Amino acid sequence: MGTGAGCRPPARPGSAPAPQVWHGIGRRSRLPGVRSFEAATRIDAGPADVWALLIGVGQWRDWDSGVDRVDGRVTLGEPLTIYATMIRSRPFTVTVTEIRPREAMRWRGGLPLGVATIERTYSLDAQDDGGTVLTVREDHSGPLAGLLGRTTPDLNPSFRQFCAGLKARAEGKVSRPAT
Template structure:
């Protein structure tokens, strides 16, 4: 079981997907992230690893645990299942959905803020 929050964004799916998968952009939209990077070049893919620095200063390893190019990716952070990120094309834009594990519904407001930031970045 997971919980989710979604936002309709009036931007091309490709633009939103680029924001979601460019680790250099994660601090621009992720309220809990101050820095992120892949362990290897080439962008996200299934099994990709890297480090993410949180607002409390901790640098944590991550692994991409699910990946559908252009549509969905999920990850674990420090070995713990974390958020999923889905983009679905719709007329005039896309629907962006973040999912969180059953034990993390308190993280949904953070995800909602991230979605607002993604919308702002993708539509400017």
């Protein structure tokens, strides 16, 4: 797959500049019963700066018009409740399952007993020139993942918006995008 299909952008020194935002389409992965969404962007800021914005979930609404608010703190094993503008009537709660400062954060949620699991990963890839590639990916899996597919809208536009907002904030270009 090329960069337009959701793969990470090239990070080779001397290569031509890549587009600023890459994204995949909502699709089934190679694994049966898994639906994935993904977006990525290159940010002209170091991983430490991007990480600080990423874990500051209480301020996401300042730069991502797709988020009304997030309750909770990024702490391993702790819950976060996200109030997204696209599904205001259904806030969702996830548990922070992985924290690797300046590298990755992972959340997990879904239905009881693992019959449908939602796992979202935010990955930061430090670039040789001091920039960072941010990738946001969400996988829906489990025996009832198809049920989630019927009730979950296409998340790719929201992920692209999130990446663009974080990029603009990290690069000092925005306070809050217009809604």
